[in-house]
Amino acid sequence: MxxxxxxxxxxxxxxxxxxxxxxxxxxxxxxxxxxxxxxSGVPFSEKILGRPMxxxxxGLIGLAxxxxxxxxxxxxxxxxxxxxxxxxxxxxxFPIPTAIVxxxxxxxxxxxxATFIGVFIETISPSFGPKGYHPKVSDGHIGILxxxxxxxxxxxxxxxKELGAELIHRSEVKDL
Amino acid sequence: xxxxxxxxxxxxTAEHSEEEEAQEHLMLDPRPREELNRMVMxxxxxxxxxxxxxxxxxxxxxxxxxxxxWGNMIATGIGVxxxxxxxxxxxxxxxxxxxxxxxxxxxxxxxxxxxFKAEFRRPFTRAAELMTTFGLAAGALFPxxxxxxxxxxxxxxxxxxxxxLWPNFRSPIVWDFLAITTYxxxxxxxxxxPLVPDLAxxxxxxxxxxxxxxxxxxxxxxxxxxxxxRLRKAINIFAFAIIPVMFSVHTIVSWDFAVTQxxxxxxxxxxxxxxxxxxxxxxxxxxxxxxVLQSTMKNMAYFIRKEHFDGLGKLVLIFSMAWAYFxxxxxxxxxxxxxxxxxxxxxxxxxGPTAWVWYLMLIxxxxxxxxxxxxxxxxxxxxxxxxxxxxxxxxxxFERLTIIxxxxxxxxxxxxxxxxxxxxxxxxxxxxxxCLFIFLYLAASRLIPLxxxxxxxxxxxxxxxxxxxxxxxxxxxxxx
Numbered sequence: 001m002x003x004x005x006x007x008x009x010x011x012x013x014x015x016x017x018x019x020x021x022x023x024x025x026x027x028x029x030x031x032x033x034x035x036x037x038x039x040s041g042v043p044f045s046e047k048i049l050g051r052p053m054x055x056x057x058x059g060l061i062g063l064a065x066x067x068x069x070x071x072x073x074x075x076x077x078x079x080x081x082x083x084x085x086x087x088x089x090x091x092x093x094f095p096i097p098t099a100i101v102x103x104x105x106x107x108x109x110x111x112x113x114a115t116f117i118g119v120f121i122e123t124i125s126p127s128f129g130p131k132g133y134h135p136k137v138s139d140g141h142i143g144i145l146x147x148x149x150x151x152x153x154x155x156x157x158x159x160x161k162e163l164g165a166e167l168i169h170r171s172e173v174k175d176l
Numbered sequence: 177x178x179x180x181x182x183x184x185x186x187x188x189t190a191e192h193s194e195e196e197e198a199q200e201h202l203m204l205d206p207r208p209r210e211e212l213n214r215m216v217m218x219x220x221x222x223x224x225x226x227x228x229x230x231x232x233x234x235x236x237x238x239x240x241x242x243x244x245x246w247g248n249m250i251a252t253g254i255g256v257x258x259x260x261x262x263x264x265x266x267x268x269x270x271x272x273x274x275x276x277x278x279x280x281x282x283x284x285x286x287x288x289x290x291x292f293k294a295e296f297r298r299p300f301t302r303a304a305e306l307m308t309t310f311g312l313a314a315g316a317l318f319p320x321x322x323x324x325x326x327x328x329x330x331x332x333x334x335x336x337x338x339x340x341l342w343p344n345f346r347s348p349i350v351w352d353f354l355a356i357t358t359y360x361x362x363x364x365x366x367x368x369x370p371l372v373p374d375l376a377x378x379x380x381x382x383x384x385x386x387x388x389x390x391x392x393x394x395x396x397x398x399x400x401x402x403x404x405x406r407l408r409k410a411i412n413i414f415a416f417a418i419i420p421v422m423f424s425v426h427t428i429v430s431w432d433f434a435v436t437q438x439x440x441x442x443x444x445x446x447x448x449x450x451x452x453x454x455x456x457x458x459x460x461x462x463x464x465x466x467x468v469l470q471s472t473m474k475n476m477a478y479f480i481r482k483e484h485f486d487g488l489g490k491l492v493l494i495f496s497m498a499w500a501y502f503x504x505x506x507x508x509x510x511x512x513x514x515x516x517x518x519x520x521x522x523x524x525x526x527x528g529p530t531a532w533v534w535y536l537m538l539i540x541x542x543x544x545x546x547x548x549x550x551x552x553x554x555x556x557x558x559x560x561x562x563x564x565x566x567x568x569x570x571x572x573x574f575e576r577l578t579i580i581x582x583x584x585x586x587x588x589x590x591x592x593x594x595x596x597x598x599x600x601x602x603x604x605x606x607x608x609x610x611c612l613f614i615f616l617y618l619a620a621s622r623l624i625p626l627x628x629x630x631x632x633x634x635x636x637x638x639x640x641x642x643x644x645x646x647x648x649x650x651x652x653x654x655x656x
Contacts, residue, residue, distance in 0.1 A: 013209055013637070041209055041373070042634045043404035044655065054405035062413055076334055080342035088346050098346040101428065105354040108421050112362040112414060119369065119410045123395050123403065133398045135380035138373075140209025140633060 006130045009165035013140035037129035039143040058118040065114020073106035206636035215475035222474045234615040242608025254324040258599035263584045268322040270576045271606040275315030281458020282308025287415045296487045298635045299479040305367040310616045314609040348431045355428040374625040426454045440583040449502040456495040457572035460565035467562040482556040489555030496545040540571025
């Protein structure tokens with residue numbers, strides 16, 4: 001649908017029911033979920049808006065970071081002693097109790113930093129669905145972006161307006 | 177339930193008194209998002225003469241009292257600090273423990289209350305998280321100050337020297353470095369992530385350089401379903417993971433003391449005892465910051481209300497009781513054990529020339545909160561809460577003084593006893609870090625939205641007054 005226009009229908013913050021109804025209407029008019037995206041100033045679960053589940057790899061990336069942190073800790077606990085063994089305080093070369101402390105700190109560091117990196121990478125990665133932004137979103141409005149073939153524009157607009165949506169002209173839709 | 181339950185919008189008035197009472201709660205006194213944004217932006221943009229004056233005073237205070245005195249100590253030698261045999265850990269380490277303790281509650285308040293979905297947390301989580309970041313920044317300076325030869329600080333970094341000798345990972349001092357670095361990085365990220373939607377809000381309402389900075393920091397935030405989902409997931413991971421990290425940091429700080437054979441320090445209860453003390457002083461510091469924000473920043477009286485002081489007051493009371501429990505537990509076992517040296521140390525704390533420090537500690541940490549905070553009226557009076565929590569922090573500083581220099585001066589051998597007399601440098605540097613903390617906080621208060629607007633709006637959308645029988649009662653809907 002390369003020639004399709006992105007439309008943006010806005011609902012006020014207290015019109016969440018109407019926004020959900022608008023998405024259902026778009027579905028009934030033949031617009032697929034992949035041609036719709038919702039932007040809002042507060043989080044709404046997919047169930048509320050009748051949308052498919054979002055996915056993210058943030059948890060997995062975080063887990064990978066924890067593994068890297070764990071391995072780094074072992075490198076410091078064991079590897080450094082192999083390189084230059086020093087007996088300290090009558091302890092063995094590889095004392096497990098002290099290794100636990102270093103392992104815990106670095107595993108958690110790996111988990112948390114990787115989680116953040118995961119959020120960052122996913123945020124700057126290309127996303128699917130119609131794109132666009134309007135500052136009204138940060139004023140609490142719920143924006144429904146959708147694309148449709150040009151000959152269906154009027155029908156879609158009429159359906160949205162009937163539900164009380166405010167339609168934003170394409171020229172006002174920002175690209176960030 | 178037999179009674180009919182029907183949901184009614186808050187703004188439709190039926191019985192005024194009930195609704196007026198309900199509207200004392202932020203979550204039941206909703207305003208349009210546009211107005212919430214305007215209020216927060218106004219508070220960030222109000223640069224009064226008073227603001228610049230205090231910013232300059234605290235900036236100058238940090239420059240002279242902290243960096244000036246520290247610079248003088250580097251140039252002259254650590255002897256100017258008044259540390260002498262047998263007391264080599266004095267106000268620098270005391271203040272280090274104090275700041276690390278303060279930094280605990282920011283994350284504690286935010287993460288624990290988030291995990292348990294305590295709704296009253298919403299307007300002040302960011303103010304608390306900011307306290308953690310700046311408190312840690314202030315505290316992290318002290319190991320460097322205490323080193324003396326600060327130019328070789330990198331010897332603590334896991335990095336080998338020319339002979340491939342690595343730092344000793346069996347030493348609590350290196351654990352400290354790892355734990356504090358982990359906590360500083362993770363709490364800064366934990367502050368930043370929920371800030372992104374509010375930075376986007378600020379981006380949409382600013383121009384010029386500010387706009388460019390907010391645009392960069394907002395990472396192109398639009399508020400799509402995927403972005404919210406990802407943010408939620410990441411915040412949840414952080415909220416759960418940062419709690420054990422928080423506990424580990426102060427436990428490791430306590431091990432700096434407890435793993436030694438020093439009289440009064442070698443105790444298995446030191447870890448939890450330090451954690452409870454840290455949370456007590458930290459939650460108290462959150463109350464102090466909220467009072468200052470509420471009474472000095474524009475529009476903050478709407479966001480920070482009596483209910484928040486009341487809720488935090490209950491937490492302070494609980495942690496004061498917990499602190500007393502741990503303190504007594506530690507005390508009675510030492511006392512009951514009957515070892516002559518430790519008994520002599522306890523007698524010195526309670527009857528020696530510095531006994532006033534010990535008694536003031538107990539009065540501030542136990543007496544004052546127990547006598548006052550059971551009363552809701554007191555808990556709901558912001559200036560009283562400010563006074564009480566300030567005294568608690570004085571008490572907690574005295575607790576650390578008792579544990580560190582006053583304990584080190586009276587060890588096993590009477591021939592090795594000593595008295596610690598702080599010099600100007602010993603006093604100047606800790607006061608300087610307080611100035612630095614206030615300076616950073618003041619500067620940040622005009623640069624980032626201190627109120628998490630989206631979280632407040634989310635909370636307000638989730639709260640409703642419901643009619644149950646003849647009464648209207650607040651109810652919360654799960655929107656996540």
